[in-house]
Amino acid sequence: MISLDRVSFGYDERDTLSEVSIDVPPGSFHFLTGPSGAGKTTLLKLLYLDHLPRRGRLKLFGEDPATLERRRIPQLRRRIGVVFQEFRLLEHMTVVQNIALPLRVAGHRLDDYQADVMELVKWVGLNARIDAYPRELSAGEKQRAAIARAVINSPDLILCDEPTGNVDPEMGARILRLLIELNRLGKTVLIATHDLGLIRSARGGVGARILRLADGRLTLGAAEL
């Protein structure tokens, strides 16, 4: 599913990530942890193809994005659902428009997906808020809308960047349950978080593994939870 072989990346001359090697098999559930500034978000950016590695080889679904034809990159991205740290919902669109955006971008007719969208909206508990704009939502509601948008296309891989960073513990636990449920449906889930409480609360619920980054280097590789 995901394979990083001695991958390095930096925004300037300095490497933010250095010689990182990871294998994430399909259907697995991983936490990516480490202190702030360790390179968690940068690693996720490489995985959702916001950047390409400076050195080393990244493979997603068996494809190397660095050698992939440019026009095939969007197809690869559609297999990945991303929950961004700061949600990144489009402010001029309602909840349901934001959730349905990946369908629209992929060229689907929304009418054909009405039942799917409404089921998903209900699943994340936003059925009373479908016509609200992001500015009218709480952080937890935004987070759930972002999760719904990430999974509407039924992606194979779900990447979450600090999904509980902006919500209270109760909402954090609810969001974790949603992600575990998605994993049970066969989705590969990778959650970047420095919230050890969240990781502990997953114990028993899912067979998760932990990856730990410190100063851009992997210090713990796929340890069992």
Next chain:
Amino acid sequence: MARWFRFARAAEAPPIVPMSGWSAPLTTLASAAMSFLAVLTLIAGLAADRLAEDWRQDLAGLATVRVSAEPEVLETRVMRALEVVRTAPGIAAARVLSEAEHLALIAPWIGGVEALEALPAPRLIDLTLEGDGPDAARLQSRLDRDAPGAVYDDHAAWRGPLARAAAAVGRLAWAATVLVMLAACAMVALAAQATLTAHLDIVRVIRLIGGEDRYIAGAFVRRLALRGLAGGMAGAGLALLALAALPGSGAGGVLGGLLPGTFGWIAIPIAVPLLTAAIAWATARASVRIALGRML
């Protein structure tokens, strides 16, 4: 059913890129200004071309023989010159101007008919040419031999510079039209860049959820092209109104012959906005795709 209506209302797709920012009205305004200038330079170019062609047509088929001689032999020389030109190839007709016609022709330059009566004025033979006209050198040689003092004048001395001047004015007007169009391209490229920069966050989200460059570019390009079309229509309409309001622009007026005909009045307000929209579409598409191409 109610649930469906609620979904349909809530999911009704707004533009991917929101309608906001200063670049939107400025694009329309700049398109209107460019279109206004384009119509004026276009009509100036067409008018100069028409003027040059009219002068060429008017003068190309005409020539003159001027006969100067002592008063006692003047009439004889005129008749001899007339015989020469009537038998020369390339001349369809020749007619001696009457004294009254002659006086009327040169009186404005001299200051009145009374002053002319005291002067030994030359006589003029008006020629209508056919084909390429006569061989000027050979005709002059025959005139020198048979009617000394007769001079063949095909107006080449001032016809050429006049036509060249009109053609140069025409080229200048066309160059101005091209410059206006290039300025429109630059303006749209800047507007596209500004819009893209203003909505970079949205663009990045759409890319990361799998949006293709052509899909994202389409959202910008459609809008800029529509603004170009709206601005182009307004500018072309205003330019035509301004031209129609010029003094002497009516059918019999001084400018009437230089302004476009009925076809022009219909074609220009259609063609210029479409051209403005096409420029906006092509320029926006190119600049947005270039900008997106720099991203992964």
